[in-house]
Amino acid sequence: MATIGDVAREAGVSRSTVSSVLTGRKFVSPETREKIEAAITMLGYSVNAGARALATARTMTLGVVVRFHEAEFSPALATYLVALADAARESGYAVVLLTEPDGEAAVNKAIAGRQVDGLVLLSVVEGDPRLGPIAEAGYPAVLVGMPEDTRGIDSVDLDFAAAARLLVDHLADHGHREATFVRWPDKVYAGGSTYAIRFASAAEKRAGERGLTLEPLSCSVGPEQVRAALRDELGRADGPSALIVHNDAASAMLQFALHDTGLDVPGDRSVVSLHSAELARLYALPFTSVESGPDVVAHAAIEMLVRRIASPDAPAEARLVGPRLIERGSVATVA
Numbered sequence: 001m002a003t004i005g006d007v008a009r010e011a012g013v014s015r016s017t018v019s020s021v022l023t024g025r026k027f028v029s030p031e032t033r034e035k036i037e038a039a040i041t042m043l044g045y046s047v048n049a050g051a052r053a054l055a056t057a058r059t060m061t062l063g064v065v066v067r068f069h070e071a072e073f074s075p076a077l078a079t080y081l082v083a084l085a086d087a088a089r090e091s092g093y094a095v096v097l098l099t100e101p102d103g104e105a106a107v108n109k110a111i112a113g114r115q116v117d118g119l120v121l122l123s124v125v126e127g128d129p130r131l132g133p134i135a136e137a138g139y140p141a142v143l144v145g146m147p148e149d150t151r152g153i154d155s156v157d158l159d160f161a162a163a164a165r166l167l168v169d170h171l172a173d174h175g176h177r178e179a180t181f182v183r184w185p186d187k188v189y190a191g192g193s194t195y196a197i198r199f200a201s202a203a204e205k206r207a208g209e210r211g212l213t214l215e216p217l218s219c220s221v222g223p224e225q226v227r228a229a230l231r232d233e234l235g236r237a238d239g240p241s242a243l244i245v246h247n248d249a250a251s252a253m254l255q256f257a258l259h260d261t262g263l264d265v266p267g268d269r270s271v272v273s274l275h276s277a278e279l280a281r282l283y284a285l286p287f288t289s290v291e292s293g294p295d296v297v298a299h300a301a302i303e304m305l306v307r308r309i310a311s312p313d314a315p316a317e318a319r320l321v322g323p324r325l326i327e328r329g330s331v332a333t334v335a
Contacts, residue, residue, distance in 0.1 A: 003313060004313035007036065007043060019312075021037070058117050061093060062302070063095075065106055065107060066097060075279070076278075076279060079278040080144065080294045083294040087299045087301070087303075090299075090302075106130075111133060111137050111139050118139070118305045119139065120142055121134075121141060124146075125192035125194065126194060141308070143155035144301050147194050154304045159321060159322055160274070167325070171331060177211060178213040178240040178241075179212060181246075182233075182247055183200060183247060184218065185220055196246070203244065213240075215240060221249035223252075230253060234261045234269065243271045248276060248279050251285060255283070265287070270332050271288070274292065276293075277295075289326050293321070
């Protein structure tokens with residue numbers, strides 16, 4: 001099947017010039033238009049009707065398709081929703097939330113009714129069924145999450161694997177040879193959540209490379225449950241002297257559990273964590289960490305989606321936001 005790139009090469013023009021002819025957004029000289037139309041005819045190029053309709057009849061609204069999962073930390077998800085709404089507004093778009101339990105049906109409905117100019121998918125999982133109708137329709141969309149197969153859809157996320165390596169290396173560089181890995185509930189990994197799987201896989205691999213043993217501790221996201229689980233772990237006489245935390249609820253409640261057990265950081269326990277920047281501000285978290293920065297990811301997602309709406313046939317992009325380690329002195333050096 002011919003693509004817009006094939007048409008551009010045959011006509012000897014740029015992709016954007018072909019797009020301008022197809023959408024009518026910009027003036028193109030009659031001579032150039034004739035060459036492009038001839039190339040389209042020769043190659044049998046078929047314009048994506050849905051994409052063309054979006055380009056010529058905009059709603060100036062973006063749909064955010066979100067799945068609220070009971071095993072995830074809702075306040076962290078809320079920061080992404082606010083950041084996406086702010087970024088969209090700066091680009092001249094309004095945002096509507098699509099929160100139906102059946103995400104695939106919500107996507108199909110949005111596409112069929114052309115309710116929005118493009119879609120942002122949150123809480124992306126491996127094999128996410130919401131990707132199918134988007135890929136089939138060629139509908140403008142961006143994933144906040146990085147599955148193994150993006151189905152040719154633009155995607156952006158924090159580089160959770162690189163973040164895991166930074167945190168493991170920090171502990172290993174300070175002489176630690178064992179640590180408790182405070183994780184999300186098991187159902188988050190079983191459900192295919194890309195951010196959790198990428199972090200855990202990279203952490204375990206890097207720990208093996210650095211001679212660091214990780215003892216997994218899966219924690220609920222309920223405040224009292226996670227506080228109790230952390231209190232029990234900290235109270236173990238034979239427990240590791242360090243913790244690596246990837247669970248926003250656990251990061252928030254760890255200070256309370258430390259107070260409950262009378263332990264000090266880094267004197268009694270060393271701690272590194274990955275949590276959202278908003279959580280760090282809200283709870284004044286004192287741990288050496290990588291902060292996920294929803295604002296950066298959200299602005300990148302909206303930028304990519306707006307570009308996709310304007311250029312529906314451009315190559316798909318997968319963008320990872322590089323992590324930054326923030327040193328707060330929560331790791332002691334051991335012999």
